[in-house]
Amino acid sequence: MRISRTFLLAGTAGAVILLAAPLTAAAASASLTAVFAQTSVWSSGYGAEFAVTNRGDAAASGWVVEFDLPAGATVSSSWDSTRTSAGQHHRFANASWNGTVATGATVRFGFNVSGTGTPLNCTVNGAPCAGGPAPSPSRSSSSPSPSASASPSASTSPSPSPSTPPTSGSTVDVSTAAQLQAALAGARPGQTIRLAPGVYDGSFIGTTPGTAAAPITVTGPRTAVLTNPTSAGSGPSCPTPTPxxxxxxxxxxxxxxxxxxxxxxxxxxxxxxxxxxSPHVTIDGLYVHHIGDEGVHFRRSSSDGVIRNSTVEYTGTAQPAYGEGVYLGSANSNWACHGNSDGVDRSDRVQVLNNRIGPYVAAEHIDVKEGTVGGVIRGNTFDGRGIAGQNSADSWVDVKGTGYLIQGNTGTFAAPGTFANGYETHNPVAGSGCGNVWRDNVSDLGGVGRYAVNVTSTSKCAGNLNVVYTSNSVTNATGGLTNISPTNG
Structure with a gap:
């Protein structure tokens, strides 16, 4: 369930407080830590979350985080936990689905607070979040002790203060979410923002144009992980950065x-x-996974982009019907919002190259929307396990755009999932889904899919037909290579 976080424009940040509570451990035991973070702040309160991580050598079978709030502050709502409150004391136990915390894993729960006071006397599974022995049973949970409060000085890393990151120079090194937000806010053409390993939790947005001669780069190892597990607040019907x-x-x-x-x-x-x-953007070597809706979206005429050498998997975890791996353009029903090029989303000439997409991409691995033209889909590997079949999403690639080259891809399907064809075309507006070419693709339809390439209509593409070459191959199909006459070559 995704509830309540207020958008932080790049350069702003909530406080992040580390509340560490290793449990008393014998051999092969769980050891939990809890990290408190304010994820948003407003005049009369704030939103927050705890991240509970198991740093032990055995799985934890349940967790309970308890804390007090000072007078004038109260928890107004919460999610991903079971909450009980008595006066100023609040207890959060795991929900039915997130009680088990494997070694090295993290679970999160969130809450909103009316008032400005932050947690005091925090414990996780009975041990103080700041470490040390369990509190005396005589301690009154309704009488918060300032000496036991979480201290903002206990940061998640020994890096410099997140409020004063280095934002000048050709390379800006960052190691906290606040530093990354500030660096994005201050980015300028030719600059490189370099991420240290670690988890960066928050909203990360770039709005400064680079140039062809001096692009802006954000780079880091795979162990630099950007997360944003909650969303809320009132935004415009057409997404645009909004405080x-x-x-x-x-x-x-x-x-x-x-x-x-x-x-x-x-x-x-x-x-x-x-x-x-945002045209002329290159995405190279990213790992995108466990995403509620689509993994990567080139939208609102983000033309001439590239996504290559990347991995996208486990998308559509919240809404399978909208869980595309890579999404190019917008459906014509959304052009009123995203059609900024004479009423059309012209995310044209995007290249999707040498990526691994799937398993458990719940919708199409690549959805090519009507109105887009001239892209290339080459050298990708599609693993169809987990395709949900919702909203007619039952193929690796659905081409509604025009003039695409689909070449040298390898696709497989195996249960679980709903699978109709490897590649499909559709024609939602006049002239769309036409003039596309398939060459040298290898398809294994798992004994379930009908055609490697299913062309929905030829009459709607008169004069600009789709072409499927005989260099494509298919195995384990209930129909064959294609439902149209293939072309030699």
Missing amino acids: GWDPGYGFWLAGAPYWNLTGFTVADAKKGVVLDN
């Missing part, structure tokens, strides 16, 4: 052409990487 609103995107470029995103991970977000009106 007080967090759309829940893992990484968002808006009006920001000529950026390079390389190497890092985006996970546990409503949407993965979203590009709006």
